[in-house]
Amino acid sequence: AQTVTQSQPEMSVQEAETVTLSCTYDTSESDYYLFWYKQPPSRQMILVIRQEAYKQQNATENRFSVNFQKAAKSFSLKISDSQLGDAAMYFCAYRSNEDTDKLIFGTGTRLQVFP
Amino acid sequence: GAGVSQSPRYKVAKRGQDVALRCDPISGHVSLFWYQQALGQGPEFLTYFQNEAQLDKSGLPSDRFFAERPEGSVSTLKIQRTQQEDSAVYLCASSVHRDREYYNEQFFGPGTRLTVL
Numbered sequence: 001a002q003t004v005t006q007s008q009p010e011m012s013v014q015e016a017e018t019v020t021l022s023c024t025y026d027t028s029e030s031d032y033y034l035f036w037y038k039q040p041p042s043r044q045m046i047l048v049i050r051q052e053a054y055k056q057q058n059a060t061e062n063r064f065s066v067n068f069q070k071a072a073k074s075f076s077l078k079i080s081d082s083q084l085g086d087a088a089m090y091f092c093a094y095r096s097n098e099d100t101d102k103l104i105f106g107t108g109t110r111l112q113v114f115p
Numbered sequence: 116g117a118g119v120s121q122s123p124r125y126k127v128a129k130r131g132q133d134v135a136l137r138c139d140p141i142s143g144h145v146s147l148f149w150y151q152q153a154l155g156q157g158p159e160f161l162t163y164f165q166n167e168a169q170l171d172k173s174g175l176p177s178d179r180f181f182a183e184r185p186e187g188s189v190s191t192l193k194i195q196r197t198q199q200e201d202s203a204v205y206l207c208a209s210s211v212h213r214d215r216e217y218y219n220e221q222f223f224g225p226g227t228r229l230t231v232l
Contacts, residue, residue, distance in 0.1 A: 004157075043204060045158070045223035091157050100171045101146060101210065103221065105157030 002027040004094050006106035013082045014114050020067075021077045021109045023092030031097040034068065036077045039089040039108070048090070051075065053097075079111075087113045119224035121207050127230045128197045136192045136227045140209030147190050148221060149182055150206040158206055164190060165212075197231045204228050 003026045013019035025034070036048040051059045051068050058066050063080045079086055092106040120139045128134050140147050146165055150158035151174075161180065163171040166187035175182070179197075184190040194201055208221040 006157075043206075043226045043228075045206065045208070047220055050220075093157075100163050101219075101221070102148060102160040102163055102171065102174070103150075103158070103208075104160070107155075107157050 002029070002032075002094050002096065002104050004092050004104055004106040006092055006109050008109045009107075010110045010112070012112040012114060013079070015082055015084060017082055018078060018080050019082055019111065021079075021090050021092075021111065023075045023077070023106055025073050025075065025092070025094050027073070027094065027096075029096055029098050033095045033097065034066075034075045035093040035095070035103070036064070036066070036075075037091045037093055037105075038086075039091060041088075045091075049077065082113050084113050084115065087111055119207055119209055119222050121205075121224040121227050123227060124225065125228050125230075127232065129232055130198060131196050133193065133195045134197055134229065136194075136205050136229070138190045138192070138207030138209075138224060140188065140190070140207070141222055142188075143211070144209035144222075145187075145212040146210045146219070146221075147184060148208040148210075149190070149192050150208065151176075152204040152206055152226070154203070161192070161205075194229075197229075199231050202229055202231045 032053045034051045038046045049061045067076045089108045091108045093103045122137045149161040152158040160174040162182045164184045179195045181193045204226040206226045207224045210219040210221045
């Protein structure tokens with residue numbers, strides 16, 4: 001079975017600075033997707049960024065980028081130029097491309113942004 | 116509609132009561148998912164529908180949990196004889212369809228917070 005681990009329950013960053021959230025996962029599959037979701041207090045899960053496992057190039061979306069290390073099964077999220085609106089829970093998630101589309105989530109990292 | 120909607124947003128039930136949680140997916144979305152998110156945890160998969168067919172119910176924690184999507188649109192998650200451990204946020208998500216060649220994003224609703232006293 002696949003598992004996703006987020007070892008940082010809480011992180012904090014100063015506005016305009018950079019922060020990196022860690023995620024590791026375990027799978028025996030070769031075809032899968034990885035995601036970072038943001039969940040603000042409103043509870044609505046918002047997709048931040050996704051990475052296809054077959055792509056070697058790290059995904060980027062504006063201020064968000066990932067460091068995908070397939071052999072190490074590591075998938076970290078870097079937030080550059082942090083903004084107050086980035087404060088939320090961040091969840092790392094895995095989706096097999098060999099099974100149903102269900103997402104497997106980590107336990108989350110709460111990110112605080114200080115002015 | 117503009118997004119996935121869920122009702123009610125909050126539900127308080129006495130232990131032993133039955134509850135029904137509703138999910139309205141984005142119009143035209145074939146795939147629908149239910150997740151359970153306990154306090155301080157990440158969401159955990161409960162069940163998956165493709166149109167009206169329930170293709171995966173491996174995450175349902177007990178036979179007290181039942182989900183349906185009879186016309187391939189609105190879905191209802193029913194919990195019978197609720198227990199305190201059922202207290203959680205129940206999230207619904209929908210996506211266009213399943214396609215191995217292209218990723219179809221799951222869009223989440225705001226969830227229903229269930230509290231069992």
